[in-house]
Amino acid sequence: MPRVRPRRLRATPALRRAVSETRLHPSDLVLPIFVREGVDEPVAISSMPGVVQHTLDSVRGAVNEAAAAGIGGVMLFGVPEVRDAVGSGATDPDGILNLATRVVADEVGDALVVQTDLCLDEFTDHGHCGVLDAIGRVDNDATLERYREMALVQAASGSALLGLSGMMDGQVAAVREALDTSGFIDTAVLAYSAKYASAYYGPFREAVASTLQGDRRSYQLDPGNRREGLREAMIDIEEGADIVMVKPAGSYLDVLSDVAAASDVPVWAYQVSGEYAMIEAAAANGWIDRQRAVHESVVGIRRAGADTVLTYWATELAGWLNDGVVA
Template sequence: MTDTRLIGPEFRFRRLRRTPALREMVRETRLHPSDFIRPIFVEENIQEPVAIASMPGVVRYPENQLAEQVQASWKKGIRAVLLFGVSSHKDAVGADTWNDEGLMARMIRTAKAAQPDMCVICDNCFCEYTDHGHCGVVCNDDVDNDQTLLNLQKQVVVAARAGADMIAPSGMQDGMIGLIRAALDDAGYEQIPVMSYSTKFASAFYGPFRDAVDSTFKGSRNTYQMDPANAREALAESLQDEAEGADILMVKPGIAYLDVLAHIRAHSSRPLAVYQVSGEYAMIKAGAQAGVIDERAVALESLLAFKRAGADMIISYYADQAAVWLTE
């Protein structure tokens, strides 16, 4: 009889995998509903939810249904929502976002009134509010960085005044965090944190999002969003935003950029978010509908990968569903 001690290590990793209780005891990374931030799309001038064909299960809600959606997420253990407006008052600069009675401000007030303890985060950009779909003021077929920053300062103060618990600028304009911080502080909102989309790539994974926000965008955002090939620049972008005062950093998209997420985690102690974007969600849905993957298993595994790579919080269209799965 062969002595197996001669062909394998004396320590056996499988000893701690033998039963569910043992595996649970030594599990290094765990998901909880409070890890998730739920994105919610709200459209003006509709009376019923509008399904988003490329994102099964995700809809654009009418304003009069936002409150119940916030409350429903709270009951599932979600503690933060990220609001996106689909405006019917688009113009060249997104001026509706610095109107105290505009869609952005109304959404924030509604969400806070519905569940005061919910962390209401405002996505601060212009792409859903401009008729061209770019993330700021367009000059010579490109976004003018500094003009956009001036408008962004007005936008974030309106969001804070409406009751936002957190500002989340997503436009990838240079210097945006420093100027946002200055605008909030000057207006008396020193206590409002900023979650920066600090490392946001010009990614092909965003396609379904344009359906979600009914975007008129044509062209590319390659001049201001990051080249997917650049890992060192990705770290530099996040560290620059940290230096300018960002309270939370972010990597977007998620699954194709786990290396970037882990690299930033190794170099920064700031809380770190990741955005599981529309294309990631849509691929899992499509695979499940084709019968080639187990939707629940794959979705939860991908969310777990984000935490394992260093994310403290996960923005995901699976937030509500994953919260239910984790508590069943």
């Protein structure tokens, strides 16, 4: 007869709750939101069932619902009508992302952390995260100048947390300096530190109507590189990042765990569009229990070390947590 019986602590729901190592709370979740210019009603994203491109009006309802659910924040992405080589719309105070930021900050700025994507890919006609040089390569240092300009406009529009997702060398230091010298010392910086050149971004390309030509492997990380992800996070922390992030989440839990173990700032993870789409597709076919799979996928990301998870299920999952449907 075994003397040590770990099953004792799994015998009842009450015991399982009492010894649970990882718990989710609505405030652990951030909802990514797309706002599109030039539409009169929300536009469904076919590859992401349940997710839409919002109008400036409909986004109000979405963020109020998120606030009522008690999630931690919203990350805003803009989808402009017109794009050019340098992403001019990104630094136009009346561009779609900056307009949306003002709307959302005014609506729920006291209840949610209003966050903005600081990257040029949605605004350039070539779809890259920076400006291109004469032979078509992404020019790192010229891009940093654009990021500085974007940071100031986004901060002035009411963003409390700038999500630096472009993976340019030195981007954290450049943006932090621009913010501090212009008086935005309280605007925080979220560094997408370990952002991998992943196949899981496919549905996101539809969500932002991407015009990408080529790929982003010259600046995003090789999926096979684990140590490099940690190195990038440590560089960003040294440059002044307030939070660092690993993206995608589910296929990079080892990197997430490494970063969480080494970081002295909060560590977040982004459960990206492809991760969302796969669970939704499997659930739609009756192959998995949707609610359990959604909850388990986010618990796994938290268990690996993420303090906060960006997920398209944030509001819905928070509702389940609030209702006690999942724990």
